Amino acid sequence: MKKTVVLCLAFIAGFCIMSFELIGGRLLAPYFGSSVYVWGSIITVFMLALSLGYLIGGRYSLNNASLTRFAGIFIAASVSMLPMIAGSEMVMDWVFSMLEDPRYGSLFASSLLFLLPTAIMGMIAPYAVRILTESTYSSGQTAGFLYFVSTLGSAIGTIMTSFYLVLWLEIDEVFWLVSGLMFCAGVFALLVSFTEDKMTLSHTA
């Protein structure tokens, strides 16, 4: 049960990261254009944020790793997107008037807008490995399967967003969708975690 839940959550996180990244590109276009350097800025910031997230997530998994804490990462990622959704226009306007070069403008704006939520999302993968791993022997297989699921989520998030979501929803609605999905995923994991705790308690009683 726990295993399936963690894998489902990893899939959702993979989906959300790529959806967030693609829509991030759309968000910047009115201020910085949609040239190759704008995408360069966004990808740089996402890669940097994910690398930091992996580092921090791995570190965080050393102390009392639990499904409850795992759920907390999802809720934190969801909440960290809210200031971005509310203040993106203000931030981009400020950066636009401060930096003339659209390369550094887009890099700085994407750092301000996307670095924190993406870094928190990056914590999910190593933390999930920690929860799923049962033995040293099978750890490689566990990690491999987890990457399979989460990267598949990313692929589906990419195609869904670029082919359909942009036709069905407004940009802010996609941000709300991503944030909402992460939040629901977190709440779901919390519920599972509490029922599991109850079950173990009743077993021991």
Add this chain to the structure above:
Amino acid sequence: MSLYYPKFIMFPCFVALNLLLLANPLVAKTLHKEKSLYRNIVISEKLQQRCLHFESRKKAIASQACINLKNPDELVFQYTRSIMAGLAYNSNPKRILIIGLGGGSLPNAFAKILPQTEVISVEIDPAVRKLAKQYFFYNESDKIKSVIQDGRVYVKRALKQKQTFDWIILDAFNGEYIPEHLLTVEFLTEVKNLLNKGGIVSANTFTGSQLYHHESTTYQKVFPELRILKSSTKGNRIIFACHCHAIDVKLGFDSELVEQLKVLNVNLPNLVSRISAAVDWDVSAKPLTDQFSPANLLNR
């Protein structure tokens, strides 16, 4: 039975055929090919007409710009001639902004007929400007200038600098690919705010797809009145609109201007007579915004 021709017959035939093709004025000759940051650009020449194409997988590649080498002043495309009908709304613009340089035929035409006017062209691709200078006689001066930048970024920056223009020409679309951030209510509002009171905007747009309705309502949302000049042959249409209450043609054209325009192969009275105010699109189509701009997905 196998057909076998000895090499000494085949080779001269092959050479002769090639020579024939090269010398044949009916076959387009490729003068230059270039991979730029944004696209593959081809310059070709046929029957004294030199054109710039953006290469695509489609067989018939649409030309972006052409000049008639026998008469370089002539505006070859119907749509560029149609854009000139904007002079019927304002015959003496002091500052013109063109988004999308192409071969530079519009700035060249303005240099010819409005020598006192400042013309700024914004082009995203530096290779296009280089080739316009090299192959299409595009010359810059203190009046004719260009900036290599994204059109949207230029407009936003110009607004911050409190620049103004009398005429803004939007020519960054090529039927196949649309820069989506240049076709939104927000962008057109920025364009409108960059215009002096009474200033006009002319946009080259396409008619063939579902996008037609969305594009039309997008312009309608920003400008109170639209005037449409459809091309008689291809699927182009030029939208005219103004930063004013009502857009109206100035009656009685400057006869000198009409004569000057003839050199460019532009018949102003004829163009003006074809301008229509008819609304032939679905007014319930959702306008495109920065939040909702799947222009390329709708353009199918």
